[in-house]
Amino acid sequence: MAETRSLEGRPPAERPLSPHLQIYRPMLTMMMSIVHRITGIGLYFGTLLLAWWINSAAGPNGYGKFQAFAGSWIGRLILFGYTWALIHHMLGGIRHLIWDTGHGLGPNEREWLAAANLVGSIAITVLLWIIGLLTVGGPQ
Amino acid sequence: MTAPRHIRTPLGRVRGFGAAKSGTGHFWMQRLTAIANVPLTIAVIVIMIMLLGRNQPAVAQILGSPPVAIIMLLFIASIMTHMRIGMQVIIEDYVQDEFAKVGLLIANNFFVAIVGLTSLYGILKLSFGL
Numbered sequence: 001m002a003e004t005r006s007l008e009g010r011p012p013a014e015r016p017l018s019p020h021l022q023i024y025r026p027m028l029t030m031m032m033s034i035v036h037r038i039t040g041i042g043l044y045f046g047t048l049l050l051a052w053w054i055n056s057a058a059g060p061n062g063y064g065k066f067q068a069f070a071g072s073w074i075g076r077l078i079l080f081g082y083t084w085a086l087i088h089h090m091l092g093g094i095r096h097l098i099w100d101t102g103h104g105l106g107p108n109e110r111e112w113l114a115a116a117n118l119v120g121s122i123a124i125t126v127l128l129w130i131i132g133l134l135t136v137g138g139p140q
Numbered sequence: 141m142t143a144p145r146h147i148r149t150p151l152g153r154v155r156g157f158g159a160a161k162s163g164t165g166h167f168w169m170q171r172l173t174a175i176a177n178v179p180l181t182i183a184v185i186v187i188m189i190m191l192l193g194r195n196q197p198a199v200a201q202i203l204g205s206p207p208v209a210i211i212m213l214l215f216i217a218s219i220m221t222h223m224r225i226g227m228q229v230i231i232e233d234y235v236q237d238e239f240a241k242v243g244l245l246i247a248n249n250f251f252v253a254i255v256g257l258t259s260l261y262g263i264l265k266l267s268f269g270l
C-alpha cells in the first residue's frame with residue numbers, strides 16, 4: 001500500500017481498521033448466519049450428487065455404482081451431512097422469510113428462532129435417517 | 141421551490157436501481173425461489189424415501205412418472221436460480237480481485253447450467269423413455 005501523508009506532511013495517525021469477525025464475541029445468531037452460508041455452499045456442490053443419482057437411474061448401467069456409493073460408510077456420511085445441510089438451510093430460510101415480514105427480530109425472539117433452527121434441523125435429520133435406515137437396513 | 145435533496149436524475153430515480161444497477165430483482169428472486177423451495181424440498185425428500193432400496197427399473201419408473209417427474213423438474217428449476225444467485229452474492233462478498241471475481245461469476249453460471257440441465261435432462265429422459 002502506498003504511504004499516505006496528511007496535508008501537513010505528518011504520517012497519519014494509527015487508527016484501527018474496520019473490525020471484522022475476530023473482534024466480536026461469537027453469538028448464536030451470528031454463527032447461524034455463517035452456517036447458513038456454509039450449508040448453502042455445501043448444497044450447491046451437492047447438486048452434483050443429485051445429477052449423478054438422476055442420470056444413473058436413467059440408464060440400465062451405473063445405478064449399481066450409485067447405490068454402492070450411497071450404501072458405503074463414506075457415502076452415508078456425505079448423504080447424512082447433505083440431509084442436515086438441506087434441512088438446516090431450509091429452516092434457516094424460513095427464519096429469514098419470517099424476518100422479512102418484520103416479525104421475530106426482538107432480542108429474545110431471534111435467539112429462540114436460531115436455537116429452534118439448530119435443534120429442529122438436527123432432530124428432523126435424525127428422524128429422516130431413522131426412517132431411511134428402517135427402510136433399507138443398516139450399512140452394507 | 142426548494143432545491144432537490146438528491147443528485148440522481150429523474151429517470152434514475154424512477155428506475156430505482158441504485159448502485160448495483162439491478163434494483164430489487166435479485167432480492168425478489170431469492171425470496172421467490174426460497175418460498176418455492178420449501179414445499180418442493182419436502183416433496184423431494186418424500187420421493188427419495190419412497191425410492192430408498194429399490195432397484196433401477198423401479199426407481200426409473202417412479203422417477204419418470206408424471207407427478208414425480210413434474211415435482212422433480214420444478215425442484216431443479218427453482219434450485220437452479222436459487223443456487224446461482226446465492227453463490228453470486230458469496231463471490232461478490234468475498235472475492236476482491238476484479239479479474240478473479242468476474243471469472244468466478246462466469247464459472248458459477250456455467251456450473252449451474254451444466255449440473256442443472258444435466259439433471260433436467262435425466263428426468264425428461266426417464267419421463268419420455270428416450
